[in-house]
Amino acid sequence: MTLSGGLTRPGERDRPIIKFMEVDWTFCLVLAMIAGIGSLMLFSIAGASWEPWADKHLLRFGIYFVMMIILAMIDLRVWFAIAYPLYAVGLLLLVAVELVGDVSLGAQRWLSIGPLRFQPSEIMKIGVVLALARYYHGLSADSARLSWRLLIPAFMIIAPVLLVAHQPDLGTAILIAAPGFAIMVLAGLSWRIILAGAGAVLVAIPPFVMFVLHDYQRNRVLTFLNPEQDPSGTGYHILQSKIALGSGGLLGKGFGLGSQSQLNFLPEKQTDFIFATLAEEFGFVGCFGVLFLYGAVIFMALRIASISHSHFGRLAAGGVTATFSMYVLINGAMVMGMAPVVGVPMPMLSYGGTVMGTVMIGFGLVQAVRVHRYTEVTSGKGSLV
Structure with a gap:
């Protein structure tokens, strides 16, 4: 039964069928379109074959899509309740990685528990967003703008980032850091702190690059500044990517006709540099179309955040959107040679289950904010009005 204006009665909002209908299916369709384009590109670069990447990409998306819809049915008060425990578990797992983590290719990022092998850092991408949204939910506007209490969210961000x-x-x-900072800004952080922080970061970048980064990370930064200095070594990735981008022109060479990817000149063509493959085969028009879809996802996610009745819901959805936006921004800049190569894939387009899982779980939270947008979350158990 509905009230005037199409609103459901409070008691009816918890019915599964009503929740299911409240899911933003246009949002879901755009995500499916991006994943579908990713599968087509993986099909192309594998020599017109669904194996070894395209079929798995579609299967993973199907599984994570169902997971996203299930997560959308979870009440915001449940998300609120698990925020701090999830953050604490993620932080403990990061410490465990430092102590007993698996070492692979010179990096200690993985943790094995029985047959399960995973990266705890992926948990923190969601954990930090939830924990900060919960913290700011109970903070006054004046305290969120400028007070000593801001040291707490700063520590909540810095601790996992350092690990x-x-x-x-x-x-x-x-x-992890950028979306955390975005939540602080969305919560009302004083512009004085924002400008001071930006200035401090700019001042700290040169000594950070020269004295803190590992040698291979420092080389990536220096290569980004001058990739032509070592075209067959450290500059190879960026130069081949630029060649693929430029050779596509306005309309591209055509589906399956990208020489840089088909002849294996382009490294990591199925993961970090799949956007360069897209540019080579479909040109500027194809890249613009995909970026338009990404922009639509970001716009719709921010709109969902804006209609939530709870501060927690608004900040949580905004934080997830910031994470997704950073994926797109960093990968796009990296592929175009405007940022160092840091191994960040293009979400939903690149092959890989870990990032897709993190993004879809985050969007499950965004959909939960939409489905339960009338839920009022209090600092205690919360109540529905």
Whole structure:
């Protein structure tokens, strides 16, 4: 039964069928379109074959899509309740990685528990967003703008960022820090702190690059500044990517006709540099179309955040959107030679289950914010009005 204006009665909002209908299916369709384009590109670069990447990409998306819809049915008060425990578990797992983590290719990022092998840093991408959204939910506007209480969220961000950076995994550290900072800004952080922080970061970058980064990370930064200095070594990735981007022109060479990817000149063509493959085969028009879809996802996610009745819901959805936006921004800049190569894939487009899982779980939270947008979350158990 509905009230005037199409609103359901409070008691009816918890019915599964009503929740299911409240899911933003246009949002889901755009995600499916991006994943579908990713599968087509993986099909192309594998020599017109569904194996070894395209079929798995579609299967993973199907599984994570169902997971996203299930997560959308979870009440915001449940997300609120698990925020701090999830953050605490993620932080403990990061410490465990430091002590007993698996070492692979010179990095200690993985943790094995029985047959399960995973990266705890992926948990923190969601954990930090939830924990910060819960913290700011109970903070007054004046305290969120400028007070000593801001040291707490600053520590909540810095602790996992330092642990992840030490693994070393600079890309993931950025993907944890940037959305965390975005939530602080959305919560009303004073512009004085924002400008002071930006100035401090700019001043700290040169000594950070020269004295803190590992040698291979420092080489990536220096290569980004001048890739032509070592075209067959450290500059190879960026130069081949630029060649693929430029050779596509306006309309591209055509589906399956990208020489850089088909002849294996382009490294990591199925993961980090799949956007360069897209540019080579479909040109500027194809890249613009995909970026338009990404922009639509970001716009719809921010709109969902804006209609939530709870501060927690708004900040949580905004934080997830910031994470997704950083994926797109960093990968796009990296592929175009505007940022160092840091191993950040293009979400939903690149092959890989870990990032897709993190993104879809995050969007499950965004959909939960939409489905339960009338839920009022209190600092205690919360109540529905």
